[in-house]
Amino acid sequence: MAISALTDAAEKAGGTTSVGGGDGGGDDGELTMDEKQEILMDMLTATYERLDDLDADTAETRARSILQGLGFTHDMQSKLTKDFSGGWRMRVSLARALFIQPTLLLLDEPTNHLDMEAVIWLEDYLSKWNKILLLISHSQDFLNNVCTHTIHFTHKQKLEYYDGNYDQFVKTKSELEENQMKQYAWEQDQMKSMKEYIARFGHGTSKNAKQAQSKQKVLDKMVRGGLTTKPEVEKPMNFKFPDPGHLPPPVLAFHDVSFGYPNCEPLYTSVNFGVDLDSRVALVGPNGAGKTTLVKLMSGELMPSQGDIRPHGHLKIGRFTQHFVDVLQLDKTPLEFFDTVYPGTPREEQRKYLGRFGISGKMQVQKMAELSDGQKSRVVFAKLGRDAPHILLLDEPTNHLDMESIDALAKAVNEFEGGLVLVSHDMRLISQVAKEIWICDHKTITMYQGDINNFKMDMRAQLNLEDDNKKAGKVKLKGDASVVKKADEKQKKMRGDASVAMTMEDSAKLLNDETASSKVALDSILAPKPRVAEINRDAFDIDDVRQSLASINDNKLNEAPKSTEITSDNVPPIRKAYVPPHLRNKV
Numbered sequence: 001m002a003i004s005a006l007t008d009a010a011e012k013a014g015g016t017t018s019v020g021g022g023d024g025g026g027d028d029g030e031l032t033m034d035e036k037q038e039i040l041m042d043m044l045t046a047t048y049e050r051l052d053d054l055d056a057d058t059a060e061t062r063a064r065s066i067l068q069g070l071g072f073t074h075d076m077q078s079k080l081t082k083d084f085s086g087g088w089r090m091r092v093s094l095a096r097a098l099f100i101q102p103t104l105l106l107l108d109e110p111t112n113h114l115d116m117e118a119v120i121w122l123e124d125y126l127s128k129w130n131k132i133l134l135l136i137s138h139s140q141d142f143l144n145n146v147c148t149h150t151i152h153f154t155h156k157q158k159l160e161y162y163d164g165n166y167d168q169f170v171k172t173k174s175e176l177e178e179n180q181m182k183q184y185a186w187e188q189d190q191m192k193s194m195k196e197y198i199a200r201f202g203h204g205t206s207k208n209a210k211q212a213q214s215k216q217k218v219l220d221k222m223v224r225g226g227l228t229t230k231p232e233v234e235k236p237m238n239f240k241f242p243d244p245g246h247l248p249p250p251v252l253a254f255h256d257v258s259f260g261y262p263n264c265e266p267l268y269t270s271v272n273f274g275v276d277l278d279s280r281v282a283l284v285g286p287n288g289a290g291k292t293t294l295v296k297l298m299s300g301e302l303m304p305s306q307g308d309i310r311p312h313g314h315l316k317i318g319r320f321t322q323h324f325v326d327v328l329q330l331d332k333t334p335l336e337f338f339d340t341v342y343p344g345t346p347r348e349e350q351r352k353y354l355g356r357f358g359i360s361g362k363m364q365v366q367k368m369a370e371l372s373d374g375q376k377s378r379v380v381f382a383k384l385g386r387d388a389p390h391i392l393l394l395d396e397p398t399n400h401l402d403m404e405s406i407d408a409l410a411k412a413v414n415e416f417e418g419g420l421v422l423v424s425h426d427m428r429l430i431s432q433v434a435k436e437i438w439i440c441d442h443k444t445i446t447m448y449q450g451d452i453n454n455f456k457m458d459m460r461a462q463l464n465l466e467d468d469n470k471k472a473g474k475v476k477l478k479g480d481a482s483v484v485k486k487a488d489e490k491q492k493k494m495r496g497d498a499s500v501a502m503t504m505e506d507s508a509k510l511l512n513d514e515t516a517s518s519k520v521a522l523d524s525i526l527a528p529k530p531r532v533a534e535i536n537r538d539a540f541d542i543d544d545v546r547q548s549l550a551s552i553n554d555n556k557l558n559e560a561p562k563s564t565e566i567t568s569d570n571v572p573p574i575r576k577a578y579v580p581p582h583l584r585n586k587v
């Protein structure tokens with residue numbers, strides 16, 4: 001913007017010079033050569049200052065460090081955006097949203113397309129975000145580590161505001177509900193005894209009748225003042241995976257298993273392990289390391305190139321995949337679907353199975369195409385429960401589930417008598433259900449010595465997110481998205497002049513745009529951004545958020561930004577001696 005204004009001004013200036021020329025000129029308001037040169041130098045200096053203010057010379061380094069944190073290797077950063085899969089494109093748009101350092105950053109489920117490494121990086125990055133962040137996430141540990149305030153969107157479609165992170169919100173909410181319940185019970189009790197007294201002594205002229213009258217007044221006053229309502233406790237969901245019956249070990253054994261997709265490098269070489277009914281495994285590893293492939297090998301969808309996979313003769317496996325929708329017949333209702341898959345089962349029983357997984361009432365008779373992804377995935381879980389498998393293979397089950405469903409899933413898995421292999425980056429779910437952490441990387445499976453919290457700390461150290469990262473290196477991940485150690489980079493000072501609000505969806509739309517998608521990932525992020533609103537906040541406060549949102553609305557988010565043309569009249573004063581970047585090394 002500043003550069004084009006400068007070019008225009010220079011052209012105008014050039015026009016006058018060519019006519020007047022000469023050194024002594026100056027008649028009829030014409031500028032001398034020296035004066036013109038001085039104006040141009042001032043303008044050039046102002047432009048360089050503006051670029052400096054925007055950190056233009058570090059832009060690429062910053063963009064690369066964000067892309068790297070989100071799992072892009074150096075080579076991937078130069079790949080065309082349109083050649084990435086949907087998940088990676090989402091990461092590009094996330095990187096873009098972070099890079100422009102908006103005053104208000106809106107993120108809707110940003111962890112869904114990330115692997116654990118990137119989630120840990122993002123969690124750290126956002127925990128240091130010192131502007132406004134409005135985050136929607138189903139990942140409780142992520143919310144706990146990033147957020148300082150919580151907005152509860154209640155089932156009555158109201159917004160309730162709480163101080164503190166998710167855990168504090170849960171605690172405060174339950175304390176408030178407890179107090180509300182006590183107050184409600186006390187009021188009801190009081191009212192009951194007053195009403196009884198009034199009914200008994202309210203008539204006549206006795207002393208008691210006078211008391212009854214005054215009690216009636218108190219009662220009326222209580223009602224007028226507004227009575228405490230009974231806290232509505234949302235009915236928890238009650239997922240259940242029935243006891244599949246006993247199978248002696250080994251239930252599912254891998255012997256020297258090697259596997260590679262046709263015409264590709266082997267993904268696994270000589271892998272040995274066993275899964276039994278008491279296995280509770282969380283499978284972790286970088287994107288593309290082969291977790292989903294391993295789940296497919298376990299379920300028999302893929303066959304090993306070498307070695308044996310030996311399932312017990314009676315083994316029933318239940319699998320939840322990232323493409324869970326494929327299991328459903330979307331033109332049917334959940335009940336019709338269950339009738340098709342389990343013919344002859346009484347309606348009441350079908351309803352019961354669906355109801356356990358929160359598919360109740362109207363939802364049971366609604367076409368599945370019209371259900372939300374979360375509801376669809378619960379139908380798939382209901383089917384899993386109905387099938388009574390011995391081993392549950394859950395590949396990224398939480399992406400579409402809300403927190404209540406994730407808790408219900410964790411509870412059901414803990415009560416389950418069969419085995420579990422879980423691929424997830426939801427630390428809280430893993431910490432609730434997993435007894436072992438298996439790392440999928442370097443073409444093999446390794447058991448991690450420690451729990452998921454130790455694993456997370458190791459990962460943080462490896463990503464240089466710890467001050468003391470000298471002890472790092474217990475876990476070295478490779479995969480196809482390994483993170484090269486990055487140089488320590490000091491947190492950049494936030495600048496109040498880059499106030500842009502945007503969501504990942506907006507950003508993703510932008511990347512789907514023809515021109516943007518033919519750019520390499522790095523350039524997509526460096527693309528110029530619209531300037532929308534100027535809001536500077538020193539501290540985060542819920543009221544500030546409300547005001548900011550209102551003020552952004554006032555500023556009409558979608559209106560094209562007005563450019564400020566730099567003319568010889570409004571060139572900002574030079575504040576300091578300035579050396580343009582291209583000359584700095586030569587001084």
Ligand SMILES: Nc1ncnc2c1ncn2[C@@H]1O[C@H](COP(=O)(O)OP(=O)(O)O)[C@@H](O)[C@H]1O
Pocket residue numbers: 261262264267285286287288289290291292293294480
């Ligand atoms: N059907 C396929 N044909 C060829 N390569 C595949 C196929 N499916 C996955 N891959 C590749 O195999 C590797 C492992 O994929 P996947 O098991 O999905 O990894 P993860 O689940 O750990 O992210 C990736 O490099 C992926 O591109």
Ligand SMILES: [Mg+2]
Pocket residue numbers: 291292293
């Ligand atoms: Mg996968």
